[in-house]
Amino acid sequence: xxxFLPQEVKRRERALNIIREVFESFGFLPMxxxxxxxxxxxxxxxxxxGEKLIFRILKRGEQAISGxxxxxxxxxxxxxxxxxxxRYQNELPRPFRRYQIGPVWRADRPxxxxxxxxYQCDIDIVNSPSLLADADIxxxxxxxxxxxxxxxxxxLLNSRKVLxxxxxxxxxPKSLQETTLINLDKIDKIGTEGVIxxxxxxxxxxxxxxxxxxxxxxxxxxxxxxxxxxxxxxxxLREVEELTSLLTPVLKGCEVKFSPxxxxxxxxxxxxxxxxxxxxxxxxxxxxxxxxxxxxxxTEKRIPAxxxxxxxxxLMSMVEISDDxxxxxxxxxxxxxxxxxxxxxxxxxxxxxxxxxxxxxxEISLEEGKIGNQIRLALKRGARxxxxxxxxxxxxxxxxxxxxxxxxxxxxxxxxxxxxxxSLIQKR
Amino acid sequence: xxxFLPQEVKRRERALNIIREVFESFGFLPMxxxxxxxxxxxxxxxxxxGEKLIFRILKRGEQAISGxxxxxxxxxxxxxxxxxxxRYQNELPRPFRRYQIGPVWRADRPxxxxxxxxYQCDIDIVNSPSLLADADIxxxxxxxxxxxxxxxxxxLLNSRKVLxxxxxxxxxPKSLQETTLINLDKIDKIGTEGVIxxxxxxxxxxxxxxxxxxxxxxxxxxxxxxxxxxxxxxxxLREVEELTSLLTPVLKGCEVKFSPxxxxxxxxxxxxxxxxxxxxxxxxxxxxxxxxxxxxxxTEKRIPAxxxxxxxxxLMSMVEISDDxxxxxxxxxxxxxxxxxxxxxxxxxxxxxxxxxxxxxxEISLEEGKIGNQIRLALKRGARxxxxxxxxxxxxxxxxxxxxxxxxxxxxxxxxxxxxxxSLIQKR
Numbered sequence: 014x015x016x017f018l019p020q021e022v023k024r025r026e027r028a029l030n031i032i033r034e035v036f037e038s039f040g041f042l043p044m045x046x047x048x049x050x051x052x053x054x055x056x057x058x059x060x061x062x063g064e065k066l067i068f069r070i071l072k073r074g075e076q077a078i079s080g081x082x083x084x085x086x087x088x089x090x091x092x093x094x095x096x097x098x099x100r101y102q103n104e105l106p107r108p109f110r111r112y113q114i115g116p117v118w119r120a121d122r123p124x125x126x127x128x129x130x131x132y133q134c135d136i137d138i139v140n141s142p143s144l145l146a147d148a149d150i151x152x153x154x155x156x157x158x159x160x161x162x163x164x165x166x167x168x169l170l171n172s173r174k175v176l177x178x179x180x181x182x183x184x185x186p187k188s189l190q191e192t193t194l195i196n197l198d199k200i201d202k203i204g205t206e207g208v209i210x211x212x213x214x215x216x217x218x219x220x221x222x223x224x225x226x227x228x229x230x231x232x233x234x235x236x237x238x239x240x241x242x243x244x245x246x247x248x249x250l251r252e253v254e255e256l257t258s259l260l261t262p263v264l265k266g267c268e269v270k271f272s273p274x275x276x277x278x279x280x281x282x283x284x285x286x287x288x289x290x291x292x293x294x295x296x297x298x299x300x301x302x303x304x305x306x307x308x309x310x311x312t313e314k315r316i317p318a319x320x321x322x323x324x325x326x327x328l329m330s331m332v333e334i335s336d337d338x339x340x341x342x343x344x345x346x347x348x349x350x351x352x353x354x355x356x357x358x359x360x361x362x363x364x365x366x367x368x369x370x371x372x373x374x375x376e377i378s379l380e381e382g383k384i385g386n387q388i389r390l391a392l393k394r395g396a397r398x399x400x401x402x403x404x405x406x407x408x409x410x411x412x413x414x415x416x417x418x419x420x421x422x423x424x425x426x427x428x429x430x431x432x433x434x435x436s437l438i439q440k441r
Numbered sequence: 442x443x444x445f446l447p448q449e450v451k452r453r454e455r456a457l458n459i460i461r462e463v464f465e466s467f468g469f470l471p472m473x474x475x476x477x478x479x480x481x482x483x484x485x486x487x488x489x490x491g492e493k494l495i496f497r498i499l500k501r502g503e504q505a506i507s508g509x510x511x512x513x514x515x516x517x518x519x520x521x522x523x524x525x526x527x528r529y530q531n532e533l534p535r536p537f538r539r540y541q542i543g544p545v546w547r548a549d550r551p552x553x554x555x556x557x558x559x560y561q562c563d564i565d566i567v568n569s570p571s572l573l574a575d576a577d578i579x580x581x582x583x584x585x586x587x588x589x590x591x592x593x594x595x596x597l598l599n600s601r602k603v604l605x606x607x608x609x610x611x612x613x614p615k616s617l618q619e620t621t622l623i624n625l626d627k628i629d630k631i632g633t634e635g636v637i638x639x640x641x642x643x644x645x646x647x648x649x650x651x652x653x654x655x656x657x658x659x660x661x662x663x664x665x666x667x668x669x670x671x672x673x674x675x676x677x678l679r680e681v682e683e684l685t686s687l688l689t690p691v692l693k694g695c696e697v698k699f700s701p702x703x704x705x706x707x708x709x710x711x712x713x714x715x716x717x718x719x720x721x722x723x724x725x726x727x728x729x730x731x732x733x734x735x736x737x738x739x740t741e742k743r744i745p746a747x748x749x750x751x752x753x754x755x756l757m758s759m760v761e762i763s764d765d766x767x768x769x770x771x772x773x774x775x776x777x778x779x780x781x782x783x784x785x786x787x788x789x790x791x792x793x794x795x796x797x798x799x800x801x802x803x804e805i806s807l808e809e810g811k812i813g814n815q816i817r818l819a820l821k822r823g824a825r826x827x828x829x830x831x832x833x834x835x836x837x838x839x840x841x842x843x844x845x846x847x848x849x850x851x852x853x854x855x856x857x858x859x860x861x862x863x864s865l866i867q868k869r
Contacts, residue, residue, distance in 0.1 A: 014475035016525050018532060019539070022471040038797055040774050040804025040822060043450040047442035047558045048476060048514075048544060049496075068477075069499045071510055073548045082499055086476075097444050104446060106821055108807055111447070116476060120501045130475045143807040145786050152790065156797065263790045346468050358573050362580065362691045369466055369584065376468025377577060379536055379569040393534055394468060 014130045025132075028329060029114060031160050032134050036112040039153045041136050044111045046093040048118075049084045058092050058307070060191060060280040066119040086118040090135040091281065091304065091320060098139050098318075099311035108146070109139040114325075128326065137320030139308065144252065147285050147303060148259040150321045154289060154299040155264060157323060161332050165292045167268040168260065170253050171275040173282045173302070178246020179273070182239040183221050193217065198276035205229050236273055252285050268292075281307040284319070291331060298331065299323040345374055347438060349391035352378040353403040360402055364412070364430070371431050373438070392417055398434065402427075442558045453560075456757060457542060459588050460562050464540040467581045469564050472539045474521040476546075477512045486520045486735070488619060488708040494547040514546040518563040519709070519732065519748060526567050526746075527739035536574070537567040542753075556754065565748030567736065572680065575713050575731060576687040578749045582717060582727040583692060585751060589760050593720045595696045596688065598681050599703040601710045601730070606674020607701070610667040611649050621645065626704035633657050664701055680713050696720075709735040715749070719759055726759065727751040773802055775866060777819035780806040781831040788830055792840070792858070799859050801866070820845055826862065830855075 017025065033043070055067055069082040087093050090113045098109065114134045121129055136153055138146040151168060158166060176194055185193050196211040203211070209226050217225070228235040240246035257269050277286045277300060286302030301321025308316040348368055350361050365375045376394055378387050384401070391399045401413040412430050415422045416437070425433045445453065461471070483495055497510040515521050518541045526537065542562045549557055564581055566574040579596060586594060604622055613621050624639040631639070637654050645653070656663040668674035685697050705714045705728060714730030729749025736744040776796055778789050793803045804822055806815050812829070819827040829841040840858050843850045844865070853861045 014477055016475070016529070017473035018529060019470035019472055022473050026471070037773050038800075038802035040777075040802065042447035043454070044447055045445035045450050047444070049442060049546070049558065065501070068512075070514075071497045071499050073493070073496075084496075086498075101444070101446060110804070118477070130477065138807070141807040145780070145789070145805065145807045148786075148790060149793075149805060149807070152794065259786055259790060262787050263794045345465050349468075352573070358576075358687055359690050361573070362576060362687060365577075366580065366691045372466075374466035374468065376538070377573065379566070379571040379573045379577070 015128060025325065025329060028161070028325060028332070029134075032114065032157055032323070032325075033112070035153060035157045035160055036134075036136055039110070039136075039149065039156075041110045041112040041153070042106075044094075044097065044113055045115065046087070046090075046097055046113070048086055048116070050087050050093060050096070052083055052085045054096050054311075055085050055088055055092055058279075058281055058310070059088055060278065062195070063088065063278060063280070066121055068118050068120050088119060089117050089279070090115065090133050090322070091137070091279070091307070094135070094137055094139070094320075095304075095308045095318075096311050098308055098316065102312065102316075105139075107139075108141040110136070111139070112136045132325040134323040134325055135320060137318060139318040140316055141319075142305070142317040144256050144259060144285070147256055147287075147319045148263075150301060150319055151260060151287055151289075152263060154301075154321050154323055155267065157328075158289070158291075158298065161328065163291060163298075163331060164266075166298070167270055167290050167292060168264070169270055169272040169275050169288045169290065170256060170285065171272050171287075172249035172252045172285045174245050174249030174252060174284060175240055175273055176249070176276060178240040178243050178249055179236070181245060182242045183224055185217065185221060189215055189217060194276045195278075197274045198278075200229075200274050240273065256285050277302055287321070294331065296327055297324075298327050346376055346394050346396045347373050348375045348398045348400060348434065349387075349394055349396035350375060350377045350400045350402070351384065351387040351391070352381045353401075354381045357381075357402060357407075360407070364400065364402065367431055368434065371435060373431075373434060388415070388417070398437065400430075443556060453753065453757060456589070456753060456760070457562070460542065460585055460751070460753075461540070463581060463585045463588055464562075464564055467538070467564075467577065467584075469538045469540040469581070470534075472522075472525065472541055473543065474515070474518075474525055474541070476514055476544070478515050478521060478524070480511055480513045482524050482739075483513050483516055483520055486707075486709055486738070487516060488706065490623070491516065491706060491708070494549055496546050496548050516547060517545050517707070518543065518561050518750070519565070519707075519735070522563075522565055522567070522748075523732075523736045523746075524739050526736055526744065530740070530744075533567075535567075536569040538564070539567070540564045560753040562751040562753055563748060564750075565746060567746040568744055569747075570733070570745040572684050572687060572713070575684055575715075575747050576691075578729060578747055579688060579715055579717075580691060582729075582749050582751055583695065585756075586717070586719075586726065589756065591719060591726075591759060592694075594726070595698055595718045595720060596692070597698055597700040597703050597716045597718065598684060598713065599700050599715075600677035600680045600713045602673050602677030602680060602712060603668055603701055604677070604704060606668040606671050606677055607664070609673060610670045611652055613645065613649060617643055617645060622704045623706075625702045626706075628657075628702050668701065684713050705730055712747070722759065724755055725752075726755050774804055774822050774824045775801050776803045776826045776828060776862065777815075777822055777824035778803060778805045778828045778830070779812065779815040779819070780809045781829075782809045785809075785830060785835075788835070792828065792830065795859055796862065799863060801859075801862060816843070816845070826865070828858075 067088050068086040070084040072081040072083060116130050116132050118130050121127060136150055180190050192215050196208055200208050209229060212225055240250060253271050260269050281304040282302040283305045284303030287300060288297040289299040290297055299321055303319035305317040308318055350364050352361050361377050365377050368375045388399055397418060399415040399417055406412050410427050411424050412427050413424045495516050496514040498512040500509040500511060544558050544560050546558050549555060564578055608618050620643050624636055628636050637657060640653055668678060681699050688697050709732040710730040711733045712731030715728060716725040717727040718725055727749055731747035733745040736746055778792050780789050789805050793805050796803045816827055825846060827843040827845055834840050838855050839852050840855050841852045
């Protein structure tokens with residue numbers, strides 16, 4: 014988990030504003046859910062590996078001793094959406110296009126660039142079975158990347174139905190299906206031989222194992238032919254082809270690639286799934302898929318839905334590298350008011366109040382002290398102007414303005430201060 | 442805990458933007474900390490009552506069985522700031538003026554208008570012992586209230602030193618000090634007799650109890666005379682008087698009131714404390730105080746600090762009532778593109794992409810269907826324009842624009858669409 018210093022909060026806030034803007038320009042509406050969900054809402058949705066990573070809250074009082082837990086920190090923003098939609102469906106537009114930006118928590122072993130608390134930016138379209146919805150989700154995520162001047166990305170596409178086709182074609186027994194898929198998914202990381210090695214560990218029947226070995230080593234047609242052997246596999250291929258044909262004409266110059274072994278960890282996907290990578294960089298910057306059966310776990314009806322998620326941390330780290338925009342100043346401070354001595358505290362507050370009421374941002378000096386030190390502080394704070402109001406000024410009913418950028422100094426009547434500063438700020 | 446529907450998220454987002462703007466105009470910088478803190482960071486800071494309300498996280502794996510916990514959800518934003526400041530002090534400006542906006546969690550019994558997850562908007566000034574800092578915190582919080590057109594508020598002031606003076610003057614034994622203060626604090630809620638009744642339950646020595654009874658019933662001078670009996674009490678009164686004299690000239694028309702029995706629940710306060718109420722409304726809308734000893738629990742040095750916190754939930758509920766601003770539309774959608782049939786999906790994506798690249802917000806129809814239904818959907822979404830592109834338009838290389846507000850309809854060349862829409866939007 015991390016702390017964020019002011020400069021970093023500002024960078025993230027600017028990035029989040031761009032993301033919100035793009036989401037809204039696609040017609041997505043914001044919604045929010047609490048960090049904590051009842052434990053039973055989260056269980057049975059993420060697969061056994063995922064479930065282990067859910068942070069659970071200790072019950073209060075007596076039950077704390079027995080380690081009981083009925084609340085847990087959300088693991089993603091999709092399952093909370095499913096619960097939310099089931100509850101508020103009569104108040105929501107249909108299809109419901111939503112976005113949600115917020116932290117999720119996973120009790121992962123912290124690795125490089127991965128955190129146990131991280132922000133997700135999610136969009137989802139609930140109540141549409143159309144592949145246009147899947148396409149629109151991917152296009153919105155890609156639009157964000159282009160708004161950050163990132164280019165050269167690859168979109169990996171697959172369908173859970175393709176994976177179901179593989180499982181069926183090879184006849185993998187039910188108890189080994191999840192582990193088989195998890196291992197096939199590793200092909201990009203550990204290569205063909207690595208996957209074969211991992212598969213050997215899970216006690217697949219020898220006939221299945223030797224088929225996998227054979228087909229994986231000759232990646233490509235053999236696997237695809239296998240997938241075509243059964244109806245569910247063919248349906249998966251059709252989904253991928255159709256989605257590709259929708260995306261390609263719009264995404265000129267961006268690679269859309271069928272990736273038949275792409276799995277995506279989460280259990281709830283049912284149809285097309287995708288990951289977006291920046292070429293030459295590890296780790297997906299965005300990902301998602303269709304989950305037509307998730308919402309019915311909370312409501313009686315089957316409600317088709319699809320969505321995608323963008324990791325702001327990974328995005329920030331990539332923008333850092335390709336950052337060609339000028340760093341903006343950390344502070345938007347315009348005026349710093351120095352303090353002559355303790356007797357002038359009310360005057361300082363009064364001056365600040367007057368200027369702030371005119372929309373000028375003002376920081377006041379809290380301690381009297383050498384004027385040089387106070388000017389140094391004003392400079393550090395990034396203030397443009399510094400004000401002096403001591404016994405001399407007070408007796409003449411004046412105030413001194415120092416322009417810290419130009420080094421110029423002028424004295425004006427006390428009651429002309431706001432007017433003068435406003436015109437100096439505008440002239441800038 | 443609560444979910445937030447789109448309209449409510451938008452209202453809150455607008456409110457938070459105003460709050461951020463005011464904080465920044467006072468020279469406060471944003472920072473952020475994670476939701477989870479190590480348990481030992483939070484323990485011993487909030488008093489025994491507060492500590493019971495901390496949500497603790499169950500350790501993962503083996504230890505889960507024994508109910509062990511080493512992480513907890515933050516209870517406020519002040520203790521995380523103290524840890525943060527101790528860690529990053531060399532990278533932070535001095536004095537460090539920070540703001541932080543985020544949720545905190547308390548395992549409270551949910552009452553009306555109170556939640557177990559709620560957002561706090563905090564400002565703090567670290568590294569200044571000056572009462573000007575306390576004044577600036579209060580002024581910033583008051584400024585926010587005026588930005589929401591709230592007026593007629595009361596600022597209740599006290600100092601922990603006044604309370605220490607009371608404890609000393611009455612000779613309350615150490616073991617009963619915390620409970621005595623907690624009960625005195627209830628005077629506004631349960632009245633003098635209620636407080637006396639509660640105090641009787643905690644077994645104060647009879648001589649102390651009868652003094653309390655006597656002085657509380659004649660509230661005012663007797664109590665204040667008592668406070669003046671000892672040095673710490675006098676110092677507390679001086680603080681309150683000085684802070685009042687700093688605030689009153691600036692806060693014209695706003696009541697600043699000494700409230701000698703105001704306690705504020707949190708253990709870490711050491712000096713002036715305050716609560717801001719809207720007249721005639723229960724529950725403080727903002728509150729805070731000085732905590733000169735908290736940061737040294739994380740660093741060797743004594744670092745004076747003060748801060749305040751505004752509850753966005755209470756603010757929103759008050760703004761609701763005094764809301765005279767026009768409700769803004771929930772969606773900023775400009776264009777809705779209808780779908781003729783499945784063969785036009787690529788065209789729809791293409792049109793949307795072109796318009797979005799010109800900064801126009803566009804939602805696409807996901808399902809073909811009766812044109813009347815699609816127009817109804819466009820209206821529901823708040824779109825200004827609806828586009829039609831069917832076989833007829835395609836053959837003539839045209840596209841039809843319907844202005845949903847004026848009911849007008851016109852047909853333009855396909856390649857003039859963006860230009861035409863932009864000028865229609867500008868004319869509006």
